[in-house]
Amino acid sequence: MKLLAATNRYYLALVAVLFAAASGALYYGVNAALRHEVDEQLGLHQRKIEVLVQAGQPLVSSLFADQFVVSARPRPLGLVDTILPDPYERTWVPHRQLTFRLHSQGQPKWVTLRKSLVETNDLLAVVLGIMLGVLVTLMLSVLLLNRWLSERLWRQFYHTLAVLRRYDLQQHRPLALPRPRIEEFAELNLAVTHLSERLVADYESLREFTANAAHETQTPLAIMQAQLEQLLQVPALGDDPTAAPLLADLYGATRRLSRLHQALGLLSKIENRQFAEAQPLDLAAVLDEKVDQLAPLLEARELRLHRHVEQAPVQAMHPGLADSLLHNLLYNAIKHNQLGGDITVRLSAEALEISNPGPAIDGNPSRFFERFRKHHAAAESPGLGLSIVQQIGAYYGFAVTYSYAAAGQRHTLRVAFRPAAG
Amino acid sequence: MKLLLIEDEPALRSTLLESLRQGGYVVEVAPDFAQAHEKIRLYRYDCVLLDLTLPGGNGLDLLRTLKTENPAAGVLVLTARDSLEDRVSGLDLGADDYLIKPFHLSELNARLRAIIRRRQFQGQHHIVFRDLLVWPERAEVLVHGEALTLTRKEYDLLLYLLANPGRVLTKEAIAEHLCGDAVDAADSFDFIYTHLKNLRKKLQEKGADNYIRTMYGVGYKLSGE
Numbered sequence: 007m008k009l010l011a012a013t014n015r016y017y018l019a020l021v022a023v024l025f026a027a028a029s030g031a032l033y034y035g036v037n038a039a040l041r042h043e044v045d046e047q048l049g050l051h052q053r054k055i056e057v058l059v060q061a062g063q064p065l066v067s068s069l070f071a072d073q074f075v076v077s078a079r080p081r082p083l084g085l086v087d088t089i090l091p092d093p094y095e096r097t098w099v100p101h102r103q104l105t106f107r108l109h110s111q112g113q114p115k116w117v118t119l120r121k122s123l124v125e126t127n128d129l130l131a132v133v134l135g136i137m138l139g140v141l142v143t144l145m146l147s148v149l150l151l152n153r154w155l156s157e158r159l160w161r162q163f164y165h166t167l168a169v170l171r172r173y174d175l176q177q178h179r180p181l182a183l184p185r186p187r188i189e190e191f192a193e194l195n196l197a198v199t200h201l202s203e204r205l206v207a208d209y210e211s212l213r214e215f216t217a218n219a220a221h222e223t224q225t226p227l228a229i230m231q232a233q234l235e236q237l238l239q240v241p242a243l244g245d246d247p248t249a250a251p252l253l254a255d256l257y258g259a260t261r262r263l264s265r266l267h268q269a270l271g272l273l274s275k276i277e278n279r280q281f282a283e284a285q286p287l288d289l290a291a292v293l294d295e296k297v298d299q300l301a302p303l304l305e306a307r308e309l310r311l312h313r314h315v316e317q318a319p320v321q322a323m324h325p326g327l328a329d330s331l332l333h334n335l336l337y338n339a340i341k342h343n344q345l346g347g348d349i350t351v352r353l354s355a356e357a358l359e360i361s362n363p364g365p366a367i368d369g370n371p372s373r374f375f376e377r378f379r380k381h382h383a384a385a386e387s388p389g390l391g392l393s394i395v396q397q398i399g400a401y402y403g404f405a406v407t408y409s410y411a412a413a414g415q416r417h418t419l420r421v422a423f424r425p426a427a428g
Numbered sequence: 429m430k431l432l433l434i435e436d437e438p439a440l441r442s443t444l445l446e447s448l449r450q451g452g453y454v455v456e457v458a459p460d461f462a463q464a465h466e467k468i469r470l471y472r473y474d475c476v477l478l479d480l481t482l483p484g485g486n487g488l489d490l491l492r493t494l495k496t497e498n499p500a501a502g503v504l505v506l507t508a509r510d511s512l513e514d515r516v517s518g519l520d521l522g523a524d525d526y527l528i529k530p531f532h533l534s535e536l537n538a539r540l541r542a543i544i545r546r547r548q549f550q551g552q553h554h555i556v557f558r559d560l561l562v563w564p565e566r567a568e569v570l571v572h573g574e575a576l577t578l579t580r581k582e583y584d585l586l587l588y589l590l591a592n593p594g595r596v597l598t599k600e601a602i603a604e605h606l607c608g609d610a611v612d613a614a615d616s617f618d619f620i621y622t623h624l625k626n627l628r629k630k631l632q633e634k635g636a637d638n639y640i641r642t643m644y645g646v647g648y649k650l651s652g653e
Binding site: 221224225227228229230231232233235236238239247250251253254255257258260261264299300301302303305306 | 437439440443444446447450508529530531532533534581595596598599600601606607608618619620622623643644645646647
């Protein structure tokens with residue numbers, strides 16, 4: 007529910023209650039006042055008649071027989087409500103009547119005065135009608151006013167909201183929000199702008215830290231690797247058969263560390279968009295090159311490779327990233343394959359699809375793309391391959407998806423170059 | 429064979445120096461831009477190993493100087509992984525090859541051999557090792573004068589071993605040489621074994637026995653005796 011709708015709801019409820027109470031009070035108040043007025047008039051007439059009769063005037067029946075009745079028999083005295091038929095309009099009309107006794111020419115007479123209340127009811131109807139009319143008009147105009155307000159005054163707020171929703175930290179730009187006239191919105195924009203500036207600064211320092219850390223680790227790693235390799239050449243190593251394998255393990259571990267370092271460096275470079283302009287690239291050629299490179303691995307695992315390449319799919323990419331993308335996909339298909347299996351690569355202008363057989367993998371497929379996500383916890387690879395694939399995909403707006411066909415027990419990774427809109 | 433090693437990191441410089449001297453090269457070193465610049469202008473080298481990130485200047489400027497002063501010298505660029513663009517411009521400026529740090533010393537030897545071979549002998553070079561005679565530009569291998577038929581990967585492997593005679597080559601270095609920086613998991617090293625076994629068998633059939641030694645748990649070595 008929108009804020010305006012919520013306030014509207016309370017506002018309208020309050021207005022409705024107030025108007026109902028006011029209408030009730032008005033009805034009873036006006037009604038009582040009018041009746042009182044009628045009673046006073048009847049009393050006035052009574053005194054007038056009494057004075058005239060005492061002066062000796064005879065009681066003559068009036069032309070308005072229904073308003074002035076003289077009776078010789080006793081009738082109940084006092085003010086009372088009654089309903090009388092209206093012979094012309096054929097309806098029953100409410101009346102107020104006053105009966106009193108007097109002596110006219112030595113005889114007791116009972117006189118009844120009546121006054122119609124029709125006018126009173128009409129007046130009440132008009133008053134209440136106007137009140138209800140005002141109520142409805144007020145409610146409608148409140149609704150319209152708020153709609154107008156939400157379009158005009160709240161526009162600033164919705165603008166801020168839209169900017170926030172679109173905000174991408176990786177563009178390294180703080181939000182540039184206008185300063186609206188409404189104080190609350192101005193404060194909101196100011197606070198949000200400050201927040202984004204801090205975010206950008208933090209992100210920037212973190213990025214610099216990562217880049218520096220990566221650069222500074224590289225040199226010690228290079229020294230370690232070179233010196234370990236030199237150490238392996240020392241003839242004295244032959245004296246102790248256990249020494250050389252230890253060193254070799256150390257060498258292997260150093261190499262792994264530097265690979266991990268390279269992969270993380272690549273990931274952070276992609277995230278920081280530090281790759282120069284893309285250039286049109288023949289992916290089929292890159293694929294051939296990669297397959298050629300990995301041929302010894304395919305051979306060792308007795309894997310057959312099926313290539314289905316449609317006519318020259320050219321993509322605009324950075325050559326290094328294209329290489330990395332294909333390498334990681336192929337390497338993944340080799341690693342999670344089974345002995346004597348196959349790898350099927352389909353490359354077209356729309357998508358690159360690499361599939362391989364293998365048993366189902368536990369876990370949520372969407373998490374396969376997370377960093378340091380491994381099939382086996384003890385696996386030697388750091389589990390960054392698919393994460394790199396996804397980052398490269400995100401960089402170029404490719405959609406990377408994973409699927410598993412239980413029937414054929416095939417894993418498929420698909421990189422759609424032009425994902426459907428939305 | 430005279431080399432100039434331009435590298436600012438002392439520990440790495442001394443290790444490289446030692447390794448290159450063991451390989452039979454005459455090596456001079458320069459730790460920074462100024463000294464490197466001076467040496468390039470004063471002396472002649474067969475090949476220069478150039479680190480691009482140097483104190484006192486840009487390695488790419490040294491490369492330009494070298495190309496005007498001594499265009500015959502080969503250049504092997506040693507570069508950090510994160511300077512991908514430098515690498516490209518280095519090759520544009522006339523560098524022969526590049527290696528990304530950290531690299532295998534055995535890979536450095538192999539690349540160096542290839543550059544010097546291409547530069548100095550215009551391809552008219554052969555490698556002799558014991559009873560082996562190799563003509564790299566023709567990809568021809570002779571044992572006792574008899575031709576040896578090898579697959580491309582086996583031939584690559586043999587050349588790699590020949591570039592590092594007497595040196596222990598780790599499994600990682602061999603795997604990455606054959607698969608181009610591509611393999612990382614230890615469980616994928618089994619393919620080297622197959623290639624080495626085949627190469628050994630072919631050498632043995634021609635009477636070149638016991639050339640390749642297995643260093644248990646470490647790797648392999650081309651043995652001189």
